[in-house]
Amino acid sequence: MSAEHAVRVVVVDDQEVVRAGFAALLNTQPDFTVVATAADGAEAISHCRAHRPDVVLMDVRMPTMDGIEATRQITAGAADGEPPRILMLTTFDLDEHVYDALAAGASGFLLKDVTAERLFDAVRVVAAGEALLAPSVTRRLIGEFARFRPRPASPLLAELTPREVEVLRLVAEGLTNAEIAPRLVVSEETVKTHVSRLLRKLGLRDRVQAVVTAYESGLVVPRSDGHRAGRPASR
Structure with a gap:
């Protein structure tokens, strides 16, 4: 190159x-x-x-x-x-x-x-x-500290459609677009579109900021079991 x-x-x-x-x-x-x-x-x-x-x-x-x-x-x-x-x-x-x-x-x-x-x-x-949701402790780190720093839910969350809220929750759980698609029975491209729209509506740069927002607003409750490992994820 x-x-x-x-x-x-x-x-x-x-x-x-x-x-x-x-x-x-x-x-x-x-x-x-x-x-x-x-x-x-x-x-x-x-x-x-x-x-x-x-x-x-x-x-x-x-x-x-x-x-x-x-x-x-x-x-x-x-x-x-x-x-x-x-x-x-x-x-x-x-x-x-x-x-x-x-x-x-x-x-x-x-x-x-x-x-x-x-x-x-x-x-x-x-x-x-893309956002680096890795190493595996990234989501655990966000969940750990977000529980001690709750913030009022962003009023911008109200602008999301029910499907966009659902996608945001799954993103916050650490799922990639490819993993979200079969959960919602839609194409990966459709998931990518939902992610792009919710990021734009919330004024966020990437998935890491989306995860922080989901936890700090209480949309997603931190787990203590380290259920999923984060990873690099496409937008």
């Missing part, structure tokens, strides 16, 4: 060894180009403005400005185009700060001990405009 068509990535971590390691791994792939690295959130925002990356690997805890606030500012949108997708990096799975970052607009998260192939797959998934 030519450099002009490669996925442009910014790597953000306050530890030089970590960010250099991720950058080196990503640059081994012909479809990735690391355009910048940053040591904190403020620097990440500056690089995003200057380089307009497709994906940002963002550490959660950093000095000066943490990954949550940086994510919030980056995903708030740019006047001249779509903001980059953000993958959070964390050292442990049930991290309240990661939950805050997902709620702020991140498209998923990865543990820092992720394998190289898993890292590559994750960057490709979010670069394609």
Whole structure:
């Protein structure tokens, strides 16, 4: 793949060894180009403005400005185009700060001990405009912290059709479009259309934000049994 068509990535971590390691791994792939690295959130925002990356690997805890606030500012949108997708990096799975970052607009998260192939797959998934409902703890993380932070149901939920509400519930349970289709006895393309419409009506970027909304509004009640494992899912 030519450099002009490669996925442009910014790597953000306050530890030089970590960010250099991720950058080196990503640059081994012909479809990735690391355009910048940053040591904190403020620097990440500056690089995003200057380089307009497709994906940002963002550490959660950093000095000066943490990954949550940086994510919030980056995903708030740019006047001249779509903001980059953000993958959070964390050292442990049930991290309240990661939950805050997902709620702020991140498209998923990865543990820092992720394998190289898993890292590559994750960057490709979010670069394609999809939400990374992986690793398997993502849905459990959202359910765990949403139960302690209930919010009033969004008035926008009232704008959803009964079928769209049903699809939202199934998305929040971690089902892919291919799994939802036979449940509702419709085509996968029909499910994709329902998902796109409900995201648009709720003003959400992707499935991760849909899951957060479903749990925080009480539309879906968190389970304690870890019933389903999340996974990369097509929109």
